[in-house]
Amino acid sequence: MRYQLGSDQIPQAWFNVAPHLPEPLAPPLHPGTGEPVGPDDLAPLFPMALIGQEMSAEEWIPIPPEVIEVLSLWRPTPLVRATRLEKALGTPARIYYKDESVSPAGSHKPNTAVPQIFYNQAEGITRIATETGAGQWGSAVSFATQLYGLECQVYMVAASYRQKPYRRVMMETWGGQVVSSPSSLTEFGRQLLKENPDHTGSLGVAISEAVEDAVGRADTHYALGSVLNHVLLHQTVIGLEAKRQLAEAGEGLPNVVIGSCGGGSNLGGIALPFVPDRGEGVRLVAVEPTSCPTLTKGTYEYDFGDVAGMTPKMLMHTLGHDFIPPPIHAGGLRYHGDSPIISSLVKHGWMEAVAYPQGTVFEAAVQFARTQGSIPAPETAHAIRAVIDEALAAKESGEEKVILFSYSGHGLLDLAAYDDYLHDRLIDG
């Protein structure tokens, strides 16, 4: 059963959770001086509109009509009741998922790529530099820059560039310029290539190259796909639509809201609009891989966002900025840190966090594909694992629980991971 809103029911404003947090967010600190960063420090990288959103305390921030027009290419996304999965589990729980995989790039990432590029265009920027690991973010930015007529330079982690040619082609189809990182386009890249011409790269390296590119050119800004407050803000359209669709389905508030968590943008999108409903007993759950257990095993402290230590320091859960997670298939969850907003919620016990090894995650993914049909992204499958366990617990206790989760992306460009799982080549852990 699918619940679909009309094109005229896309939210008109983003929900800013800042005034609802357990305590005010700690300011990011300048990597050099250790002082709180101000708008001017960020101006070489981001347009003022986004810097303003990053620091805003307004509860609702209007979405520009030009952004809504582009979002309407795929929004509102369907809310789907997973009745076939419920039946297979024999659970009394009612499971709903918000299907963000229907965007052109196949994930929730365009929800923020589109407004980010819009604000850059509005302030006269004509070129964007960004990084991508597994390719989801680079795809979303290539898509958005094409629609608003900006150039796009993507620094793609060398290992992914070689292993995931389809992601590169997707970006190029939308006109993105994709280069293997480290590259000869930046001073930092050239230096690394000189030391090791076969350098496989890393997200940290790619971020450093994109930032160097953006800082060095007046026509160019940088764009980040997770972690920051304005990114989570843009993703709240997910949860806002889901609330309205649950009502359409005849449900009240969900008992539990679940999302996979790497940098926090997907989880924030589905969960933040439910933070004010905490008093009504709505549980919020973050799901992460045991191999990169930022929220479940990390410490809560100031740390850099990147490996090289070039970004501002943020107060967040972190495994240390030099932590390199093992190469699990859920590339989008391989991040040493976490969104300061998500970290604060977990720190104060307003949000739970669980971790799963990828073997049991793929087991859940295949069970989902074989009941509901759709093949989830490995990142999304983490949420599905937790959902199934919640539903089985409800079966045990006989509770008619309502479970909501974010189906953050499809797995059609991740089928090599399924191949490994189905033929017992998956490294568990």
Added chain:
Amino acid sequence: MRYQLGSDQIPQAWFNVAPHLPEPLAPPLHPGTGEPVGPDDLAPLFPMALIGQEMSAEEWIPIPPEVIEVLSLWRPTPLVRATRLEKALGTPARIYYKDESVSPAGSHKPNTAVPQIFYNQAEGITRIATETGAGQWGSAVSFATQLYGLECQVYMVAASYRQKPYRRVMMETWGGQVVSSPSSLTEFGRQLLKENPDHTGSLGVAISEAVEDAVGRADTHYALGSVLNHVLLHQTVIGLEAKRQLAEAGEGLPNVVIGSCGGGSNLGGIALPFVPDRGEGVRLVAVEPTSCPTLTKGTYEYDFGDVAGMTPKMLMHTLGHDFIPPPIHAGGLRYHGDSPIISSLVKHGWMEAVAYPQGTVFEAAVQFARTQGSIPAPETAHAIRAVIDEALAAKESGEEKVILFSYSGHGLLDLAAYDDYLHDRLIDG
């Protein structure tokens, strides 16, 4: 702008065009005797319900509730107005597309795979044998057999099996058994492998293996994804929904309905419900590749459906059953023959046919991706080429034409083709 019907608005009956055709369909002829085939001849391959539909003259055939329940996993599909493409073309035409890419298998194929497997299950069949070339049909059958609890054996053309591992993994994720064809599972396959262990296979060979498999086992039937009347019948949900959605969009009948055509199932799905509207001036257009110009250059005569001459002969447009099309990327359009229904409509001038070389087709595909966001399958891109040309003609003449086309599938598992196009490696023709 997207027009979305509720889950309760899936059509309750398929539209059978048979009573509306220019003349009654000529019967298929037995490959051995040359006599018209009867239900008993087809019983080793198909359930009686489908044989009945194949020969039915009823205008409306009810869709079983058990089929509607599964179709509701993705249906009704959205009707989308391509306003960004219209703007880029500067055309006064209004372009609408029916988005069949949202099915779990990524194309229109599950619309018939689901009822076919349902009827087989209802008649006690527990296993399906089928063939697949590019992989769309095998994916749809694997998906449907998984949902209804049947086993599935897919014979996948050896060349595709090697070149398209992701399609194989998709089928395996849904529990399909996939073997490279020719295989050692059949007498015919073993014979071919003995002659040439490196045989690259063909659709004709794979059909022969699947038919041999099905005929040889009482628990097993065969399933075909195009050409036959019952297949086109099941696809009419596309056009039926589109009619209702066009009304919702405030439009009357479209001026032109466009679909790409290989065996005819996609085109039939969008176009057949409009055959009775011929008197109102609705034009129907088939689009095919110039490299496999069945409708535009073939002859209208009785011919076999397969290369080996094992299937009944059908009256249709054909390039000769031994015609092997060049290896263009639109694998779904590489068929020597065509649906007898589509062929009859073209023969009597009730439907137009045009052909395009693949270079200009991919040019249209990239233009679509860069305006509307979604990346179309190469087959679908043939329709888009024709749509763009219709829209440009409308610009020339100043006509406010309404164009409807079937967006039959996404190109996410065909990105290698885009890679070739973007880097000037595409063989045109």
